[in-house]
């Protein structure tokens with residue numbers, strides 16, 4: 001194999017690293033990773049790193065999970081690719097069937113794509129064309145939460161706003177109705193009860209009142225509301241109470257507005273429930289977007305899972321309402337096989353119980369962070385644990401966070417802060433010993449640098 005220095009020199013000249021500052025590429029040598037197993041990623045010379053953010057939140061079952069590797073190998077020997085336009089194949093059929101059966105209303109159709117942003121784009125186009133199909137052409141608007149993140153394509157960006165990502169593109173984005181992020185004090189104290197949680201009595205209608213007032217103003221013009229349920233990922237792991245989501249779902253139902261849930265980051269056990277919306281009572285998304293952990297991060301695949309009453313309006317009888325949208329690799333057989341194998345693991349009887357136990361350890365483990373000077377907030381849900389630092393005068397907002405990142409990298413831990421927020425989002429199959437160690441090192445690094 002080419003030696004590391006040559007590789008890195010070729011990297012510097014040929015690769016465009018996403019979300020990576022030019023200056024860091026010049027000043028710091030990037031770890032080159034060539035192998036992953038379980039919790040760990042390895043460099044060619046055998047250095048090991050714990051993957052504390054599940055490689056951008058998707059490798060929920062760690063790396064090289066044997067069942068997933070087997071599924072990929074077996075499918076690769078039979079059929080690597082085929083399209084779903086006027087053709088079909090067993091892996092996609094099985095996956096779509098299983099996904100539909102995970103939801104309260106099972107009568108659903110799945111449109112696959114290759115990444116999360118495209119799953120959102122599809123959901124938006126479906127929500128808009130649905131009103132065209134039904135003749136409700138006054139309903140074109142979409143509501144979303146401020147500081148949401150739904151992807152990096154222009155349509156999905158229009159539904160989010162992360163200042164640094166979006167500023168240059170403002171004029172190209174369509175306008176959406178912005179709802180304030182719920183300031184639920186209740187989410188601080190809430191623990192995950194096993195099984196479907198009761199509605200949180202502390203998260204009452206008052207948490208939803210502000211959003212409701214805005215929604216009422218535009219109710220007649222809305223086709224859909226899209227939110228990341230329970231946890232806003234890229235906004236810095238911001239969390240709200242379950243009651244807020246229940247109230248939103250009820251409002252949507254009562255006003256004939258579609259509820260689109262973006263579970264691309266939260267789906268498949270991350271929050272301690274199979275889907276984050278299970279924390280809230282009475283939620284049944286009209287459209288559910290999945291990605292990331294769908295294949296346990298092994299291959300690119302995403303899904304837009306749509307209720308039948310919407311799908312049926314896309315018929316071509318009388319007038320042609322066919323959805324003219326599809327991505328080349330949608331429902332790729334190898335990726336679908338990987339997703340089917342991942343689902344077998346997620347749906348195994350004790351899987352979520354294990355995640356909840358680990359979640360309890362993470363929550364108690366991060367508690368001491370509240371006492372560290374310079375820490376503003378600590379929030380946990382499932383295996384998402386975030387520590388927000390106080391804004392610091394006179395220094396770039398995220399410089400301390402990056403100092404902590406580099407410190408932890410030297411200890412063999414890979415993570416990536418978001419602005420002032422440091423978070424752990426380890427694979428769901430992490431063992432307790434590694435999790436304990438991870439939390440200890442994390443707190444140590446924060447207390448050394450934060451103050």
Ligand SMILES: *Cc1c(COP(=O)(O)O)cnc(C)c1O
Nearest residue numbers: 115116117149150151233264265
């Ligand atoms: C990552 C993410 C997306 C975008 O998915 P990509 O696969 O990166 O396009 C959308 N929504 C949420 C909540 C995400 O976390």
